[in-house]
């Protein structure tokens with residue numbers, strides 16, 4: 134009879150799969166990353182990313198203090214059961230901290246199981262549906278001409294899809310625009326930078342930007358734009374309508390989506406394809422958006438939404454409604470997430486596109502990986518697991534550095550959505 138303690142007795146190969154250690158590694162090679170390293174009795178190591186930009190230590194503590202003690206002794210092969218254990222067992226469901234912590238465990242376990250099978254992770258999901266994943270890069274500039282030059286540089290590098298953002302005249306700092314020669318990185322200060330926002334100024338410049346980009350680069354390049362949750366539903370509807378002549382691949386985060394019905398207003402007025410979901414952490418955040426076909430692409434990705442186990446469910450549900458994936462891939466998602474996402478992208482039948490904002494060389498050195506870029510696509514490698522490892526010695530040379538994302542205020546000082 135069970136006395137209520139977890140079943141730790143394992144046999145044969147299950148004994149080899151027993152988790153003997155789980156460690157949280159926090160490192161800052163240019164920006165902060167939280168990584169979970171799980172090891173089995175037979176010495177197989179799996180890695181999962183747990184980075185939540187600006188709130189990294191909350192996830193590190195959730196893992197260290199509340200999850201790791203539950204992992205030791207368990208069978209790393211029971212991925213589904215462990216997922217359910219961590220999700221239901223916490224009692225407090227969902228939320229970015231919980232779901233990022235669960236994701237780290239889940240991805241590390243998928244990595245282990247694929248390594249045990251000596252197979253690349255995509256094979257465990259059902260095999261390839263495509264060779265490479267179409268990616269989009271980020272072009273940004275201080276004005277329309279500079280942004281257009283940047284788009285040209287991406288095209289020259291072989292990109293088939295580019296996100297374009299340009300500074301809004303009259304605002305000292307705009308989301309997505311780098312200052313000086315440094316690559317754009319939003320979480321740049323210990324306490325949030327206060328930025329100014331004006332939707333009316335923004336709505337004037339964006340259609341002009343895309344008009345010029347079509348003149349300069351023609352119609353073959355896929356163009357994308359991120360509204361970064363700044364507009365009200367009706368403002369978003371206006372922008373989506375104004376952008377129709379320029380045939381965007383998508384308009385992203387046109388309006389915040391806590392109230393999923395907001396997107397009905399945008400849909401009513403425009404046929405510009407819509408993408409949303411990088412801040413979502415579960416299928417419940419987008420159930421109405423998907424089932425009512427209010428969006429075209431779902432951006433929710435592995436690290437912030439419970440890992441492969443949960444995002445696979447989400448993607449299958451989206452597929453039923455002709456919604457395709459377009460995973461978030463900013464620099465705050467570590468190469469571990471990128472590696473796992475590319476295996477997922479190679480398999481998922483309803484793949485749309487993958488975001489790719491290059492990591493710094495320091496980050497690439499800390500996280501060696503076998504994915505690579507060619508002709509507008511990213512390809513996952515063929516090594517067993519997700520193909521990303523960590524150089525712990527190097528990681529230790531970059532201690533955690535507190536940084537938070539900026540905030541935005543309207544001209545009268547009211548807080549707005551950054």
Ligand code: KDG
Pocket residue numbers: 186319359361411461462463464465488538
């Ligand atoms: O941490 C926040 C960033 O990931 C976000 O600002 C990036 O919106 C973003 C994007 O589309 O990459």
Ligand code: MG
Pocket residue numbers: 359361385386411
């Ligand atoms: Mg975005």
